[in-house]
Amino acid sequence: xxxxxxxxxxxSMQEGKNxxxxxxxxxxxxxxxxxxxxxxxxLESLFVLLSNGAVKQEGRLMASLDxxxxxxTLHITAAVHDLSATxxxxxxxxxxxxxxxxxxxxxxxxx
Amino acid sequence: GAGVSxxxxxxxxxxxxxxxxxxxxxxxxxxxxxxxxxxxxxxxxLTYFQNEAQLDKSGLPSxxxxxxxxxGSVSTxxxxxxxxxxxxxxxxxxxxxxxxxxEAFFGQGTRLTVV
Numbered sequence: 001x002x003x004x005x006x007x008x009x010x011x012s013m014q015e016g017k018n019x020x021x022x023x024x025x026x027x028x029x030x031x032x033x034x035x036x037x038x039x040x041x042x043l044e045s046l047f048v049l050l051s052n053g054a055v056k057q058e059g060r061l062m063a064s065l066d067x068x069x070x071x072x073t074l075h076i077t078a079a080v081h082d083l084s085a086t087x088x089x090x091x092x093x094x095x096x097x098x099x100x101x102x103x104x105x106x107x108x109x110x111x
Numbered sequence: 112g113a114g115v116s117x118x119x120x121x122x123x124x125x126x127x128x129x130x131x132x133x134x135x136x137x138x139x140x141x142x143x144x145x146x147x148x149x150x151x152x153x154x155x156x157l158t159y160f161q162n163e164a165q166l167d168k169s170g171l172p173s174x175x176x177x178x179x180x181x182x183g184s185v186s187t188x189x190x191x192x193x194x195x196x197x198x199x200x201x202x203x204x205x206x207x208x209x210x211x212x213x214e215a216f217f218g219q220g221t222r223l224t225v226v
Contacts, residue, residue, distance in 0.1 A: 101153030
């Protein structure tokens with residue numbers, strides 16, 4: 001059974017600071033997603049990482065994937081309040097028919 | 112519409128009542144997924160359709176849960192004899208391919224509260 005673990009689960013940071021969210025998964029997968037969820041809203045796709053060493057950046061967020069270590073990171077640079085949300089990583093199971101999600105990281109960026 | 116549409120957005124059901132949740136995927140999308148998201152948790156897989164075929168229903172928590180997609184487009188998730196533990200947000204997602212692929216588009220969800 002595929003397990004996906006994120007840490008930290010809660011993150012409170014000041015504006016302007018940098019931080020990294022980690023996502024570990026237990027079995028081989030060739031696709032990993034990062035989603036953002038605002039309270040009461042659905043999931044917004046941020047990144048899809050398809051191969052070992054993949055790195056994608058959008059604004060203040062950068063995601064990377066190490067398939068050998070079964071680890072993805074979401075790095076936040078110079079955080080701003082608008083980034084406050086819950087961030088989920090999700091891994092595609094080998095069958096391709098489902099995503100398994102981590103528990104989510106609730107990020108709060110304080111002025 | 113351009114995105115995945117779910118209705119109703121909110122549903123309050125009395126314990127023991129049956130409910131039906133609807134999902135309109137993006138037109139032409141082959142795959143459709145249902146997920147259950149409990150408060151403060153990540154979404155958990157319920158079931159997967161490829162066109163009208165339900166290829167994976169291993170995530171359905173009990174035989175009170177039933178999903179269908181008879182014409183390969185709109186899908187309905189039915190929960191019979193609702194229990195308090197069924198209270199959650201039910202998310203629907205669709206994908207253009209016959210698998211999760213490089214993108215799965217999520218709807219806004221239906222928040223079910225069982226009282």
